[in-house]
Each structure stands twice: as structure tokens, then as C-alpha cells.
Amino acid sequence: MKKYRLYLSVLLAVFAAALSDISAQYRIIGFEGTDTVDLGIAEQRGGKFVLPKNIAKYTKIELVAVSQTYADTERHLRQLQKAYLDKSRELISTEITYITDHLDFATLYYSPIYTDYLVSWLSGYNFVATSVADFGQRLSADAVGTISRLMMSDQTKIAENVAKDLAIFAYRYGFAATTRHIVEYMRRIDKKFVSRHTDLKYIVDKDLANTPKQAAHKIVGLDSERLANCLIIFFDSGSRRSTDEVDKIIDKYSSLRQKGLRVISIASDTDLEQYNEFAKRLPWADKLCDKYGIKGENFENYGVFDTPAIFLTDEEGNIIRAGSDLDKVIQ
Template identity: 25%
Template sequence: MKKILLFVLAILFTTADAQEIQMYFPHFKGKTYNFVIFRGSDAKVVIKDTIPQDGKFTLKIPKEYAPYTGMSRWLITGTQEGGGLDMLIPGHDFSVKCTSAKPDNDNIIYTDNVEIPELNLFYKKQSEIFARHDAMLQATKAFTSKDKNYSVYEQEYRNQLKAYERLQDELKKKNDYASKFLPIVNLTQGIGTKIYQSEEEKARNAADYITNELDWEVLYTSGHWSGVITSWVDIHTLVLNNPKKFAADFSEINKKITDPDKYTDLVKRIAFAVNKSGEDRFLAEIAPIVAGSGKVTSYDGLLAAYVSGTQGNIAPDLTLSPDGKMILKSSNFSGKEYRKTLLIFYKSDCGSCIELLRELSVKYEQLKSAGVRIISFSADEDETVFKNKTKDFLWKDFYTDLKGLKGINFKNYGVVGTPTLFLIDRSGKIELRTATLREIEDQLK
């Protein structure tokens, strides 16, 4: 079981104007530093300054973010050795003092702080449980059931599973920021609320916790917002592989986040993670929920994938000429000669695209015989690169406007990464959005 790194915690006292942390680090005088707080995907640098010669300085939470409850990071900059502290800020002023040249949990003194020992105790309990669990697990694997001590190993193994469940109960009863933060850190380490051996059981447990128990307000200021959301998407796309379940879980999460800014950040991170996985069918399942939420005001960039080029909708028309005058309507993609259209967005130097185009050349005649027309759009911004790549294409419909991912067709289809493929029927409706030719072939069967 992976060990969890200890985080330094601190308590701030709320003032009328701002929250303050009084710092005293005399051995770091003259060094520059950044002070960072977390809000969803953003790590906001709210202070850049230099430690004075007496080592005393104040970290202030700006008024627009106060009162702030969440994680922060004080980082020494401009030196090779670096250094700094991660600090939990639950809304109170506090002070930190360290007269040592090598700060650690034993020589840093916190005033008006009660959560450090609490969280450290939880970390210690968890580490001890994991150590005993791993030892007993190895023992049950190393010895057969005939060994005289096997029953002892097996019983102790079960004891540690129960001990971990009791620890989770303690965290739920405590119900403060620190107790909610620990499970978030655990998620980033691949650890859920129960100890399982199979990857699928681990995935289901983590997905269930994220959907039903995770405190999204705590996650938003934890510094792990993007990581946990990406993990949730990966669990669904790589392990559970059930788009309907993904949509059902998202529907529950959708109810919990009412703030438009936080919700927009959430669905943007989901779109990024799904696009990276190449499993666009998952995004198609939640697109109606996102579009119907009323919480997203502008669908641009990554967010365009929820309203443009989604499975089940009519495909946008294609702009074929750089001047925008030559338009091919989606209802005419297939024409009279074909029954479906395979629309491909690629970039010549994209590794996955190179493999896709090679595979497409091999299977071109097979697709043509199946009545599939191929139209490709390149994100190339260099005309020479575009021409060198397309000279070997077996299909005749290939285009670029040399504007990269900012091109009109990429925007209209909500394409933010390559390769992205669309299978479109004769009426112009999108049957499938994906990143692989294999899924296109499966759809054609």
C-alpha cells in the first residue's frame, strides 16, 4: 500500500478584512517566495515577495477570497534547493515559527493550531494499518493453509481490513476539513474507503465515493481538483467501461455543484479527460445533462464538445475554403454515392494521428466498399507539411485552413485534440464520435 506524504496543517483566524498568517523563518532571510491558494483547476499565486532580514513576514489572503477555507502553499523560489510548506486554512489567523535551517514537523511551531496533531494521528493510524495489512497479505501468499501459523496471518489480515473501516468511520464522525481532505489525498494514491485487491473493486469503490460521499467544496480548494476528476473519468473509461453508469454518476454530481463557476470548471476538466482518453461516447452521454443544467454560460474551447459535434445531433456544415465561401452541408456529405461519411480531424505530426492515417490507408478500399466516404481536416499550420502528408492519401477530400485547432471546422465540431473521428449517416446525423478507427469499424458491422 502506498504511503501518504504528511501535509502541514495550519489554522487561520478570520478578520474583518483579510486572513493572515504570521511567519518567522530567520534562516530563510533574503529568499524570495510565492504564496498560493487553490480554487479548482487554478493554483492562484496571491503573493510574491522576499523574506526580510529579521525573518518575520505576513501571508495575507486577499479580500476577494476571504474567508478562505482550504489548502495553501508557501514556496521558496529562486533557489536550487527550494522548500516550503503546504498549509490547511480553515478560516482563522495563526502563526508559524521555525528557527532551524532544515524545517520539519518536529521543529516547526504552530500557534493557535489544533488540527495538525489530529491529522497527523490519522495519517499515523493509516500508515500502521497499511503496513500490517501488507505484511499479513504477503504472509498468506507465502505460506499454504497447512502452515501452523496460517490462520493467525489470515485473521490478522481480516483485522486490518476492519481497522481501516473503523478509521473511515472516525473520519466521517469528525467531519471537518482535515478529515475530508485525507480521503481526497488517498484517492490520488489509488486508495479508497475500503481495501480491495482487484482493480475493478478498487475502481468501483473510488467511483462510488466520488459520486456519493466526496465533499466537492473541499475538493475545490484541496489542490487535487483536476487530479481527482481525471481519476474519476479514467475509472469509468478504462475500468468500468459503462457510459450509462458514467452518466448516472454524473447526474448525481450535477445536483451537488450549483455554483456556475465551479460547475463550468468541473465539466471542462471532464471534457479534457474524456478527450484525452479518446472515449468520446462517454461525453455524448452527459452532454444533454450539461447543456440542460443552465450553469454554463459560454460553450467555447473544451466546452464546445458538449453542444457541437455530439453523438445523436445533426453534424455542423463544413467550411471547405479558407475564405469561408465554399460550404458543404452535412445533409450532402454522403451524396448519392455513399451511405455514410467518416470525418477525420488530425494533425500531421501527432503520433496517434500518424498511426491512424497509416491504418486508414490499409483499410481504405474496405471502407469504400462499405459505402463510406472519407473527409479529412488537418490542424496543420504549415502548408508544406500539409501537402507532404496528403500526397499519399487514397481519398480525395482533404482540407486545411492553416489555422490549427482554432480553425472554424474544429470549433464547430468541438474538437480540441487529435485524432477525432465522426461517423455521420446519410441524413447528416452523427452516429459516433471517437478517437479510434476500431470503434468506427465496430459501428459499421
């Protein structure tokens, strides 16, 4: 608690020194583990802060100024929404450029209009895109560009949360390719990006489980095109979540062979030395490495967002089940 009070005292002193308007307001954000909670408004009255009573249990807090920056952010949201009503393609395009190039996400993220702004942003492409394909391409480029801008300005935590939310919204809009592009970008920075966000992981796993029952795509690197009675796993040897599933297959390999299943593994590793060392543990013959992360050709052909991804085919070579858990796939 002493540490907490010292942190709060220093933080308040810094803010107080920068303020001259005694009616200034600050939104208080509490941090507890990975959770962030909006604790309400702190007002500065007569040179002193009046704080809510429910902040003591949080190990860290931050004050976000409800300032001109927030007022500008809210004004731009209203302009974007008005542009919808006016069906002004030019104004909508201008506001989208403002979002991607200038919007202060540090202020937006902790504000009550955050979700509304994201939805309005994505909806804007309905007006400026010339086709469904153009919608997806614009959204992908702008989403990744915005996340990159936040990363480059050292707003890592906000960038990560914005990336997660955009990926989910894009998927719900029907633009799984955009979700893939966002995940692909974030996994270059943090391989655990998907697994650390349970709501995003749920979507990725659900998408995998709903893989259409169709002919398995030819696997680049294998001589045979026929993929009958195969267990295909996409993995990353640097991911514990992936290697846990690979270990399950190694343990069950004898029984899988007795059932007539051919095991094929495809790694996303970009470090071939690391992959080759790991591959020595794999008892099956068909082991490949796409070398380009989830941008590898086989990963893209199978629509794999994240690892592990496991596919089971029948005697005709059709995918009959898919998922991230071996036991559920082969049940």
C-alpha cells in the first residue's frame, strides 16, 4: 500500500504541476493484472484532486485527461457519423485518413466512445470501397498501418488491444482475411498474441473448427497429392502451446499408425536451425517447414491463423474435422 500511495502521489504531483484550470477533469484507469477498469472521473477543485473511493484495491492507476484532445476525438467521431447521414464519400474518406494517420488512440482507448469509434471506422468502408474485395484490402492496409503507427510511437499495450479488437470486429464483419493480416503482423512481435486474448483465441479456434468439409488442399513440398486418412498439424516449434500438441501426436503415434493415419507436420518456423533440431524428435516421415511464419504457402492455403492447427481427412482425402486440440480432432 505504501508503494501504491507513493506512486499515486508522484503521479498526481506531475499532473497538478501541469494544470492551471481548477475545473480540469481526469478519467481514472485502474490496473489489476491484465485487467483495465475505468474507475470514473477525478476532478481538480481548488488545486486538489477529488478521487473516487474505489481506487485503493488497484496496484496501479493512470489518469487520462478529459481534455481538448478528447473533445477533438469526440468531434471527429460526430463528423464521421454525420458524413454517413450526408452520404459524403469525400468526408468519410477524410475522416478515415484522420483515424489512420492522426487519431490519438491513447485518449480514445480509455474513453466511453472507443467501441463506437471502431464500429464507425469499419462501417466507413461501406461508403468508400468500390467492391467487397476493395473493402477488405483497404481495411487490412489501414488496420495494420494504424497498429504499426501505434507500435512505432511506443504505445505497445494500446496497439495490442486495438489490434485484438480490430481483428475481432473484422472477423464479425466477414473479413477473415483482415483478421489474418492483423494476427500475422502481431505474431511477428509476439507469438503468444492470440493465446493471451481469450476472446480472439475463441474466434480463431471457432473458425478452425468450422473448416468446411472439403477436399484437403495439396501440400506444397509433398510428392503425393492424395491426402487420404491424414492427420495434418501446423505448428511452431517456438510455441509451447504448439509443441504440447506435437508431443501428444508423438505419444500416440503408434496407435495413430495402427488406425491407418498418416501424420504430416508443417512448421511455421523462420529459424531453420531451431526447426531442424526440433524435427529430430518427430518419428514420422512427412515433416515440412514453410519458413515464412503463417505467411507460408501451406498456411495460407489452409487458412491457418494461429498454431497449432490440426486437420483430419477421410479415405477420400476430404477434411472431416479440424481444431487446435488433438484429442477433440481424433475423438
